Amino acid sequence: MTRIFKFLIRISSFLSKELTEIFRQPKLILTLVLGPFLIMFLFGLANPGQGRTLRTTFVVTDPNSFQKEIDAFTKSFSSSLVNYVIENDGELALKKLALNQTDMVIIIPDVPLETIQNNQQAEFLVYHNEIDPFQIGYINSVGRIYVDEINRQFLQSMVEQEQGDSASLQSNLEAAIIKTQTLRRAIPSGDVNTATQAADLEKDLTDLHGKLTTFRTLASGVLVRPFSAKISGLSDIQLTVIGFFAPAVIVLLLQHFSITFASLSIVRETRSGIMELFKVAPITAFETLAGKYISYLFFEIILAGIITVLAVWLLKIPILGQLQDYALAVLVLLFTSLGVGFLISLISETDTQAVQYSMLLLLASIFFSGFFLDLRLMKEPITFLAWSLPATYGIRMLQDIILRGSSAPPMIFLGITLIGIVLFLIDWTLLRKKMESQYA
Amino acid sequence: MLSGNVVEAQDLTKKFGDDIAVRSLNMQLPRGVIFGFVGPSGCGKTTTVRLLTGFYKPTSGILNVLGTPPADFSKSDREKIGYLTQQFVLYPNLTVWENLNFAASFYGVSLFRWGRLNKLLDFVELKGDKNKLARDLSGGMKRRLSLAATLVHKPELLFLDEPTAGIDPILRRKFWDYFKELQAEDHTLFITTQYVGEAAFCDLVGVMYKGRLLMIETPDGLRRKAYGGDVIGIRTNEDISSEHRHQLEGLPFVRGKVKIVSDQEVDVIVDDASIAVAVLLEWSQAQKLTVEMMEKKSPPFDDVFVRLIEMEIAND
Numbered sequence: 001m002t003r004i005f006k007f008l009i010r011i012s013s014f015l016s017k018e019l020t021e022i023f024r025q026p027k028l029i030l031t032l033v034l035g036p037f038l039i040m041f042l043f044g045l046a047n048p049g050q051g052r053t054l055r056t057t058f059v060v061t062d063p064n065s066f067q068k069e070i071d072a073f074t075k076s077f078s079s080s081l082v083n084y085v086i087e088n089d090g091e092l093a094l095k096k097l098a099l100n101q102t103d104m105v106i107i108i109p110d111v112p113l114e115t116i117q118n119n120q121q122a123e124f125l126v127y128h129n130e131i132d133p134f135q136i137g138y139i140n141s142v143g144r145i146y147v148d149e150i151n152r153q154f155l156q157s158m159v160e161q162e163q164g165d166s167a168s169l170q171s172n173l174e175a176a177i178i179k180t181q182t183l184r185r186a187i188p189s190g191d192v193n194t195a196t197q198a199a200d201l202e203k204d205l206t207d208l209h210g211k212l213t214t215f216r217t218l219a220s221g222v223l224v225r226p227f228s229a230k231i232s233g234l235s236d237i238q239l240t241v242i243g244f245f246a247p248a249v250i251v252l253l254l255q256h257f258s259i260t261f262a263s264l265s266i267v268r269e270t271r272s273g274i275m276e277l278f279k280v281a282p283i284t285a286f287e288t289l290a291g292k293y294i295s296y297l298f299f300e301i302i303l304a305g306i307i308t309v310l311a312v313w314l315l316k317i318p319i320l321g322q323l324q325d326y327a328l329a330v331l332v333l334l335f336t337s338l339g340v341g342f343l344i345s346l347i348s349e350t351d352t353q354a355v356q357y358s359m360l361l362l363l364a365s366i367f368f369s370g371f372f373l374d375l376r377l378m379k380e381p382i383t384f385l386a387w388s389l390p391a392t393y394g395i396r397m398l399q400d401i402i403l404r405g406s407s408a409p410p411m412i413f414l415g416i417t418l419i420g421i422v423l424f425l426i427d428w429t430l431l432r433k434k435m436e437s438q439y440a
Numbered sequence: 441m442l443s444g445n446v447v448e449a450q451d452l453t454k455k456f457g458d459d460i461a462v463r464s465l466n467m468q469l470p471r472g473v474i475f476g477f478v479g480p481s482g483c484g485k486t487t488t489v490r491l492l493t494g495f496y497k498p499t500s501g502i503l504n505v506l507g508t509p510p511a512d513f514s515k516s517d518r519e520k521i522g523y524l525t526q527q528f529v530l531y532p533n534l535t536v537w538e539n540l541n542f543a544a545s546f547y548g549v550s551l552f553r554w555g556r557l558n559k560l561l562d563f564v565e566l567k568g569d570k571n572k573l574a575r576d577l578s579g580g581m582k583r584r585l586s587l588a589a590t591l592v593h594k595p596e597l598l599f600l601d602e603p604t605a606g607i608d609p610i611l612r613r614k615f616w617d618y619f620k621e622l623q624a625e626d627h628t629l630f631i632t633t634q635y636v637g638e639a640a641f642c643d644l645v646g647v648m649y650k651g652r653l654l655m656i657e658t659p660d661g662l663r664r665k666a667y668g669g670d671v672i673g674i675r676t677n678e679d680i681s682s683e684h685r686h687q688l689e690g691l692p693f694v695r696g697k698v699k700i701v702s703d704q705e706v707d708v709i710v711d712d713a714s715i716a717v718a719v720l721l722e723w724s725q726a727q728k729l730t731v732e733m734m735e736k737k738s739p740p741f742d743d744v745f746v747r748l749i750e751m752e753i754a755n756d
């Protein structure tokens with residue numbers, strides 16, 4: 001019995017010790033519980049729950065000729081789905097598409113009715129500039145819906161027109177019947193006027209015959225789907241899901257490694273007590289921070305190299321852009337991520353707290369960097385959160401370099417560099433204060 | 441500032457909120473000495489060291505270390521100071537050599553330092569362990585590594601915060617041998633310790649109690665302060681009666697009461713042992729007491745320290 005009690009007492013020692021230690025860290029508990037919840041909550045706010053707004057440019061030679069159809073089409077969709085403008089210059093519209101000033105260009109055929117009457121489908125050309133397979137699928141759907149709508153509109157107007165035509169045809173036929181009866185009664189007298197009426201009748205009947213011939217010779221496929229759409233991207237690259245996500249995964253990995261390593265660096269030194277030695281030694285906060293940045297950058301660059309080689313060789317992800325652009329983008333991503341890591345390290349009180357903050361940042365990056373949900377689908381206030389993460393910039397840069405073969409967008413590159421520099425300055429100030437805090 | 445003093449403090453006070461950690465400390469520490477700073481745990485020794493190294497800013501008072509207030513230390517001032525912290529703060533995942541190399545780098549020691557580092561490892565007897573990870577070292581080896589890291593930039597003034605804490609007596613003695621060697625190489629050493637017995641190895645000893653520096657004395661001076669003079673032990677073949685003791689206490693150079701050790705042995709506190717012994721021998725002969733032993737006693741510093749603290753409490 002005594003042994004059982006001792007056994008329970010020994011267990012209870014850890015029970016009380018562990019719980020006391022946990023509850024002595026209220027900030028950690030708060031971060032553990034509220035952190036992921038807050039991220040999920042913000043993600044819920046960020047997701048609009050409907051398709052992305054597509055800024056669409058219609059290219060039509062004579063805008064008035066198709067205005068009715070375009071209006072009807074755009075009204076049939078939610079106004080948030082299509083924001084449209086009408087251009088008559090196809091090349092200009094495609095340039096705008098390349099510059100990301102519009103999301104989709106629809107080139108309307110010049111003489112659709114004649115084409116259809118020639119027993120051919122009038123083809124709409126739909127262009128986009130997407131690389132994300134999901135977004136391409138989305139645009140394909142929108143394009144198909146658009147053409148179906150145009151077809152529906154066209155068929156409706158055709159039916160209405162044919163109904164109008166058939167009414168006049170009916171009266172013509174009635175008149176022809178009367179003329180035929182008169183003619184039948186008059187022909188025996190040999191009147192010239194009657195002969196003329198007979199000629200008119202012959203013409204009317206010929207017209208009617210021609211229309212009927214046209215109607216009968218139209219292919220049923222063209223009659224039912226007079227318009228079709230050919231959808232194509234500006235780039236010829238056909239990406240797999242793995243291929244599309246590879247740059248984002250590289251960015252998330254590099255950001256996470258950098259942040260985790262850096263976040264443990266200073267907090268460990270603060271805990272170990274070596275900061276006391278740094279304070280007394282002839283070393284400055286700048287020298288300390290610069291040394292840490294350089295060493296971690298060196299290590300992370302090697303890591304980035306290994307990850308890139310694995311992505312290219314094993315996953316067969318080709319880097320279409322310039323290698324130096326890729327290296328520069330990775331360097332600035334690592335620099336900024338290290339800045340975030342050191343900031344975490346400087347504000348954390350324990351290793352556990354630093355790791356927790358790093359994990360939360362990874363979670364936030366997965367949800368808000370454009371990796372999981374396209375940034376264009378996010379609601380405005382949440383995009384501020386997205387653009388405060390190095391991964392958001394990194395993904396944009398690496399996607400453009402690796403998948404599009406272009407260089408990093410200048411504003412994106414400038415943005416992440418600026419954040420990196422600001423973080424360095426903040427870290428430097430905080431470290432200086434930390435190394436001098438004992439003066440208080 | 442006097443040219444020979446490496447530390448000068450006047451009314452130096454450090455407060456943490458309402459708590460006074462160091463109270464009106466006055467100190468003048470000459471160059472080239474081993475200064476032992478003794479006192480019980482929590483008395484303010486480490487806070488004083490941190491004030492002297494510039495880690496803490498004084499709440500009030502004047503402080504100059506190597507002629508400069510620590511708050512205004514330049515890089516070159518800092519290069520003249522070595523600081524051994526109470527805890528082992530080097531990196532457990534680096535080897536002995538790597539840790540020493542790191543310390544040399546952050547003190548800005550020239551890259552051609554291979555010889556210097558080896559010499560230091562030789563000095564602290566860690567040369568054979570230079571490839572060992574710091575986490576695999578024993579407590580004593582860690583302290584020796586820390587000491588080597590403190591010496592790596594050849595500092596003029598060394599602050600060693602409890603360098604012998606938690607290590608065995610043999611290694612403690614070895615450490616004091618190191619300190620003597622360092623003193624011989626013109627280093628000034630400021631050493632805090634809880635082992636008051638180590639005061640015997642110092643040139644000067646400061647006694648700290650509850651944030652107050654009670655005194656700075658030589659080890660002998662400290663004993664004299666504690667006992668009010670030199671202690672002479674007298675052992676005779678005959679019993680020493682109460683009449684004899686009264687007579688002894690009546691002698692002009694004898695201070696206070698005579699302490700009875702046994703029926704035939706007493707301890708007498710005198711102004712100056714070198715003069716008093718001859719007079720006491722004459723007195724013994726006159727009293728027909730056969731002296732078996734008469735010598736100046738050196739009471740253990742533990743007793744000295746306890747007496748000093750008791751005196752301080754009594755004064756309070």
